[in-house]
Amino acid sequence: MSNSRPGPEIADNVDLCLVHRLRRNRKAEWARRLVRENVLTTNDLIWPMFVAAGDNLRTPVASMPGVDRQSVDQIVRSAVEAAELGIPAIALFPYTDNALKDAEGSEALNPDNLVCQAARAIKKEVPEVGVIIDAALDPYTSHGHDGVIADGRILNDETVARLVRQSVIQAEAGADVIAPSDMMDGRVGAIRDGLDAAGFQDVQIMSYAAKYASAFYGPFRDAVGSGALLVGDKRTYQMDPANGDEALREVALDVEEGADMIMVKPGMPYLDVLHRVKKEFGMPTFAYQVSGEYAMIEGAARNGWLDGDKAMMESLLAFKRAGADGVLTYFAPRAARKLRGIA
Numbered sequence: 001m002s003n004s005r006p007g008p009e010i011a012d013n014v015d016l017c018l019v020h021r022l023r024r025n026r027k028a029e030w031a032r033r034l035v036r037e038n039v040l041t042t043n044d045l046i047w048p049m050f051v052a053a054g055d056n057l058r059t060p061v062a063s064m065p066g067v068d069r070q071s072v073d074q075i076v077r078s079a080v081e082a083a084e085l086g087i088p089a090i091a092l093f094p095y096t097d098n099a100l101k102d103a104e105g106s107e108a109l110n111p112d113n114l115v116c117q118a119a120r121a122i123k124k125e126v127p128e129v130g131v132i133i134d135a136a137l138d139p140y141t142s143h144g145h146d147g148v149i150a151d152g153r154i155l156n157d158e159t160v161a162r163l164v165r166q167s168v169i170q171a172e173a174g175a176d177v178i179a180p181s182d183m184m185d186g187r188v189g190a191i192r193d194g195l196d197a198a199g200f201q202d203v204q205i206m207s208y209a210a211k212y213a214s215a216f217y218g219p220f221r222d223a224v225g226s227g228a229l230l231v232g233d234k235r236t237y238q239m240d241p242a243n244g245d246e247a248l249r250e251v252a253l254d255v256e257e258g259a260d261m262i263m264v265k266p267g268m269p270y271l272d273v274l275h276r277v278k279k280e281f282g283m284p285t286f287a288y289q290v291s292g293e294y295a296m297i298e299g300a301a302r303n304g305w306l307d308g309d310k311a312m313m314e315s316l317l318a319f320k321r322a323g324a325d326g327v328l329t330y331f332a333p334r335a336a337r338k339l340r341g342i343a
């Protein structure tokens with residue numbers, strides 16, 4: 001039996017008489033430029049960097065090809081590069097020696113830890129670059145969790161007390177923005193109070209407000225050395241990827257508690273959440289194109305499976321279309337070079 005049956009003759013031309021031909025506005029580059037709704041600029045980029053101990057040292061992160069852990073002197077050079085490229089801000093994450101890790105993440109409260117050293121050095125050399133530092137314990141804990149644990153449970157309020165101290169210490173080192181990435185309840189308000197009480201009324205809070213328990217953080221955990229240590233998963237504090245309405249509740253609370261800026265994380269698989277958050281709150285809203293998203297694009301590009309530059313720029317523009325005011329992305333320097341025509 002055959003699937004084909006005799007049909008009408010196929011004409012060479014159909015006279016559609018269309019009033020609307022959307023292709024007209026796409027007919028040439030000038031026309032496409034004219035009707036373009038969204039643009040990406042260097043002002044939209046935040047460059048996350050990994051700080052490691054040592055001198056004049058850059059160590060590649062295997063699962064993030066093209067990204068290095070950098071010693072403080074190198075981080076300063078990268079911050080200078082960020083300034084030259086017109087990237088407004090960088091985000092610092094530490095690779096902490098396992099010997100310095102303990103169950104409470106004490107190193108987070110060391111005013112001379114890697115991120116504090118880096119913040120001081122950057123603020124001395126390139127004060128015009130915004131410095132964002134996470135408030136979270138996971139790069140410092142021996143179990144890889146973002147908080148302190150008792151009987152296998154991540155303790156909320158005890159963790160928040162530590163995050164407040166961590167935030168003040170980071171502000172003292174020169175952090176312009178504290179970015180709570182831990183997903184404990186009530187931490188934004190507590191950090192705001194703590195910063196204000198310590199005289200840091202001008203230090204902003206960029207809250208990882210809707211942060212999901214995601215498999216896309218894998219390479220980051222390699223980069224900060226927490227992946228191999230992580231006991232269990234983070235699902236009792238990070239959000240269930242199945243939930244959208246809950247993200248709005250998370251954001252509402254953080255806004256109420258005094259967040260200056262809101263973040264949705266991960267990025268690409270959560271553009272719907274980003275869009276809803278921006279629409280509902282009209283807050284300065286950021287997306288984190290996380291390590292796993294970077295690894296997917298860069299890994300495929302390095303295998304010749306897609307055009308890396310095009311995929312990078314398309315993915316970043318998609319964040320703007322979805323409503324982001326900016327994007328944390330490991331592509332920041334490359335995208336900035338491309339935008340400035342020097343790549």
Ligand code: PBG
Nearest residue numbers: 136138181216217220290291292
């Ligand atoms: C720490 C933190 C994580 C990321 C940013 N801050 C990892 C995690 O929560 O496990 C992920 C960033 C990335 O994957 O690029 N709480």
